[in-house]
Amino acid sequence: MKETSVWQGERREYPVLKENIEREIAVIGGGIAGFLTAFCLAEEGRQVVLIEADRLFSGTTGKTTAKVTCNQGNVYADLSRRYGKDVAALYYRSQRDGMQKIAALAEKYKIECDWTETDSYIFSSEAFEQLKESFSVLREAGADCEWVGKVKEVRAKCALKMGKQFLFDPLKFLTSLPVHFEIYEHTRAVKIxxxxxxxxxxxxxxxxxxxxxxxxxxIVNSHGWYFMKLRQSTSYTLAVKERLVDAMYLDEKEDGLSLRPYAGGTLIGGEDHRTGRVGDGGHFQRLEESAKRLFGEVTVTHRWCAEDVMTFDGLPMAGKYAHGLDGVYVVTGFQKWGMANSAVCADLLTDLVAGRKNDYAALFSPQRKIYDSFGDFCSNALVNVAGLFAGYLGIPLKTSADVPLDEGMVVWHEGKRRAVYRDRDGKLYVIGSRCAHMGCELQWNADTHTWDCPCHGSRYDVYGNILAEPTTKRDQ
Ligand SMILES: Cc1cc2nc3c(=O)[nH]c(=O)nc-3n(C[C@H](O)[C@H](O)[C@H](O)COP(=O)(O)OP(=O)(O)OC[C@H]3O[C@@H](n4cnc5c(N)ncnc54)[C@H](O)[C@@H]3O)c2cc1C
Known part of the structure; x- marks a missing residue:
């Protein structure tokens, strides 16, 4: 079994930036959002440079399940309650546009990316009032969807079904687009x-x-206060050899199952939790057990975990980084729906840079007033404060001698609070226990053998190397 995602094929390599340069536009981050934005800006004849800390698409984009769909379940009910039906309908139209943009690009450049039309089901086995509400909001918005009873494939009571949705291989798609801009890999922005x-x-x-x-x-904290407005959510994915389903399925519960077929079998995702709140682990095992309960024996070929950025109101953020800060833009907060959203946001940012109007500018504005978010804001702030204090208060009672084989713990080591992992041969790997982003105490993730920050979701390996932003520095 491989501990990587299934989308990791051959990829062209790009150089490291070694000299100072001056360009019209710089895009930081080579995931689907940054890449499509750079692509759209360059299509308009702009001089664009993109820098990526690691390899292109090595972040969440390389670990997605790549459903390109407007069928995003409860988001429509949530938006309708918070902002009204018109806003929910506008979000639906944005997703339809994003989906069509990816389809149009794949067709224009004749990209072979396993682009497949299929049905999409959001299913429910328990209470389904919210899902039913999403169904009626979508119908009013003109979406071609239906309410179905009993979905035998996943033994669910009911589902919201949408036809003409898509699946693809995101890396085949992205790496086949023409690159008419400059790219530097292994080039991390450490300060802006x-x-x-x-x-x-x-x-x-x-x-x-x-x-x-x-x-x-x-990654910029001095403007925009994103560290107070966002959280990260981790999900686990298994690839199994068996083809278990012919359409895409998603449980309406936040930590429920996600299924889709792919060229090598089926992808099974789920077990979501706030990044850094790992509990006792066992997420991959539980996912496999859930799959076995539904489908019988399965053969796991790959497994991996990834995180995505969540906003309080379910809408992404794309636009000006902060009030009064001209010429700096941000794109984030896809809520695990980053495929269609990245395409919409790439067009949106291209329009904003050109000074043009865009139908979705207000909807996705990072400066929008987020209604009914006081509770989310407070609980997010509490987690951040608790994570911060944990790193400073008290002396851990345990020392590195107490760390069991193949486990990680924050302990007292050589007069300091340290994050210590002991491998199966007894060798210790010692790093600082606080995240270099804002100082929160790191948590051991036994499933992935990583140190995860519960506040903003930065992740490090056992050597202290950065695996995920927002940190721009190694452990402290
Ligand atoms: C398990 C899982 C399943 C998902 N499934 C779906 C799905 O089926 N359909 C869907 O629509 N969406 C899905 N999503 C969501 C989607 O995959 C993401 O929203 C999307 O890939 C995010 O793209 P991105 O470009 O914003 O981020 P990333 O892909 O993470 O790209 C950001 C890049 O920035 C780089 N970077 C970070 N810091 C720096 C720095 N300081 N300097 C330079 N570079 C830097 C990183 O290395 C990274 O490559 C899923 C998400 C998860 C976690």
Missing amino acids: DAAAKRIMTDRACISAKTIVVATHYP
Whole structure:
């Protein structure tokens, strides 16, 4: 069994940025959002450079389940309650546009990316009032969807079904688009002077009139206060050899099952939780057991975990980074629906940079007033404060001698609070216990053997190398 996603094929390599450069537009982050934004801006003849901390698509984009669909379940009921039916309908139209944009690009460039039309089901086995509400909001918005009773494939009571939705291989798609802009890999932005429009990377500096921060979770803290408005959610995925379903399925519950067929069998996802709140682990095992309960024996070929950025109101954020900060843009908060959303946001940012109007500018504005978010804001703030204090208060009672084989713990080590992992041969791997982003105490994730930050979702390996943003520095 491989501990990687199924989308990791051959990829062209790009150089490291070693010299200072000045360009019209700099995009930071080579996931689907940054790449499509750079692509759309370059299509307009703009001079664009994109920098990526690791390899292109090595972040969440390379670990997605790649359903390209407007059928996003309860989001429509949530939006309708919070902002009204018109806003929910506008979001539906944005997703339809995003889906069509990806389809049009695949067709225009004749990209072979296993583009497949299929039905999409959001199913429910318990209370389904919210899902039914989403169904009626979608019908009013003109969506071609139906309410179905009994979905035998997943033994569910009912489902919201939409036809003409799509599946694809995201890496085959993205790596086949023409690249008419400059790309640097293994080039991490370590500091951004937003006012002076300068990006400091590990080895060089980029000056640009326009900067787009597409780092998944925004990395600039001095503006925009994103660290108070966003959280990250981790999900686990298994690839199994057996073809268990012919359409895409998603349980309406946040931590419920997600299923889709792919060229090598079936992808099974789920077990979502706030990043850093790992509990005792066992997520992959539970996912496999759920699959076995539904389908009998399965043969797992791959398994991996990834996280996505969540907003309080279920809408992504794309637009100006902060009030009064001209020429700096952000794109984030896809809520595990980043395929269609990235395409919509790439067009939106391209329009904003050009000074054009866009139908979705207000909907996705990072400065929008988020209604009914006081509770979410407080609970997010509490988690952040608790994570921060945990890193400073008290001396851990345990020392590195107490760390069992193949486990990680925050312990007292050589007079300091440290995050310590002991491998199966007894060797210790010691790193700082606080996240370099804002100082919250790291948590051991036994499923992935990583140190995860419960506040904003940065992740490190046992050597302290960065696996996921928003941190731009190694452990402290
Ligand atoms: C398990 C899972 C399943 C999902 N399934 C679906 C699905 O079926 N359909 C759907 O629509 N969406 C799905 N999503 C959501 C979707 O995959 C994501 O929203 C999307 O891939 C995010 O893209 P991104 O470009 O914002 O982020 P990323 O792909 O993470 O790209 C950000 C990039 O920025 C780079 N970076 C970070 N910091 C720096 C820095 N300082 N300097 C330079 N570069 C930096 C990172 O290395 C990374 O490559 C899923 C998400 C998860 C977690």
